Amino acid sequence: MTRSDTSAGSPAPADAPALAVRGLRKSYGGREVVRGLSFTAARGRLTAVLGPNGAGKTTTVECCEGLRRPDAGTIEVLGVDRRTPSADAALRERVGVMLQDGGLPMAPRAGAVLAHLARLHARPLDPAALLGRLGLADATRTAVRRLSGGQRQRLALAGAIIGRPQLVFLDEPSAGLDPQARLAVWDLLRELRAGGTSLVLTTHLMHEAEELADHVVIIDAGQVIAQGTPAELTGGSRVRIDPLGTLLPEPLAEALRARLAGEGRHDLAVREVHGLVEVAAADGEVDAGMLAAVSTAVTEAGAPGARVTVHRRTLEDTFLDLTGRELRGMEDVA
Numbered sequence: 189m190t191r192s193d194t195s196a197g198s199p200a201p202a203d204a205p206a207l208a209v210r211g212l213r214k215s216y217g218g219r220e221v222v223r224g225l226s227f228t229a230a231r232g233r234l235t236a237v238l239g240p241n242g243a244g245k246t247t248t249v250e251c252c253e254g255l256r257r258p259d260a261g262t263i264e265v266l267g268v269d270r271r272t273p274s275a276d277a278a279l280r281e282r283v284g285v286m287l288q289d290g291g292l293p294m295a296p297r298a299g300a301v302l303a304h305l306a307r308l309h310a311r312p313l314d315p316a317a318l319l320g321r322l323g324l325a326d327a328t329r330t331a332v333r334r335l336s337g338g339q340r341q342r343l344a345l346a347g348a349i350i351g352r353p354q355l356v357f358l359d360e361p362s363a364g365l366d367p368q369a370r371l372a373v374w375d376l377l378r379e380l381r382a383g384g385t386s387l388v389l390t391t392h393l394m395h396e397a398e399e400l401a402d403h404v405v406i407i408d409a410g411q412v413i414a415q416g417t418p419a420e421l422t423g424g425s426r427v428r429i430d431p432l433g434t435l436l437p438e439p440l441a442e443a444l445r446a447r448l449a450g451e452g453r454h455d456l457a458v459r460e461v462h463g464l465v466e467v468a469a470a471d472g473e474v475d476a477g478m479l480a481a482v483s484t485a486v487t488e489a490g491a492p493g494a495r496v497t498v499h500r501r502t503l504e505d506t507f508l509d510l511t512g513r514e515l516r517g518m519e520d521v522a
């Protein structure tokens with residue numbers, strides 16, 4: 189694809205990805221916070237950019253939205269090169285943006301804000317129906333400044349999608365929402381995707397990425413450290429053994445390795461993880477035979493009182509494996 193193919197003046201190829209970020213770099217005051225980041229978001233899919241506080245998620249999406257100028261790298265949004273002068277005009281109707289702080293005017297009433305945004309678009313959704321859908325029907329006549337943080341979040345989401353955009357950027361869309369409101373937002377996002385909308389959201393909630401995303405891009409310290417479907421990234425299930433004081437994890441792991449190898453189970457890998465022992469199969473999933481073999485080996489290794497469970501790996505486990513740090517713990521470090 190040549191540069192001119194992707195200029196805002198030429199029609200962008202219909203099969204271009206919703207978003208293609210290549211080699212993105214951004215510094216603040218000499219400190220580089222986005223360090224050569226590349227990923228692609230497919231059309232009609234939900235892509236989650238996941239990482240701890242300060243990883244560079246907001247900076248990245250703000251560059252994609254055209255709110256920040258990258259120091260280096262290229263960004264194509266719906267096939268349009270962000271660097272072309274007419275990119276903003278070409279993308280205005282096609283891209284919806286929900287900012288982390290909402291970006292809403294404070295004085296007008298919620299209903300008036302959404303009605304105003306609807307008038308800016310050729311084929312808007314019905315504002316009243318959208319407010320109802322997001323549990324904001326009772327807040328229609330309330331000034332934005334008097335809305336709760338969670339209500340403002342949902343109003344910002346409504347504003348991002350009112351124009352039926354082809355691609356929506358959402359920066360931490362469920363931050364600060366109670367569980368009920370979060371489920372309403374998730375339902376709406378799933379429905380948008382089912383209708384063919386491309387969605388790119390940032391989150392530091394692994395659960396949100398696991399629930400919603402077709403593709404997850406994990407970033408840390410301004411770089412992509414892993415990406416794939418949630419299933420690819422978590423890699424199935426494991427047998428997890430908590431020795432519960434019967435044996436130390438390392439000797440238990442050693443004994444299990446020897447016994448499982450003796451049984452011909454060369455497909456099983458044993459490792460010690462933070463005081464526990466995990467056994468993984470080459471194909472990534474635990475079956476009944478494997479569970480029985482491991483349980484027998486644990487008993488024979490002298491730890492019949494150990495707790496043996498099947499653990500489905502989470503994105504948090506993947507993050508921990510890759511960085512040695514807990515993603516959840518990082519939320520407090522901002």
Ligand SMILES: Nc1ncnc2c1ncn2[C@@H]1O[C@H](COP(=O)(O)OP(=O)(O)OP(=O)(O)O)[C@@H](O)[C@H]1O
Nearest residue numbers: 216221239240241242243244245246247248392522
């Ligand atoms: N305008 C700015 N000026 C200086 N530093 C900034 C600015 N915006 C962000 N940073 C710094 O850049 C780093 C990345 O911030 P960014 O907001 O992109 O991360 P994030 O992954 O979105 O984090 P969070 O989950 O907390 O929103 C942080 O260390 C932050 O303090």
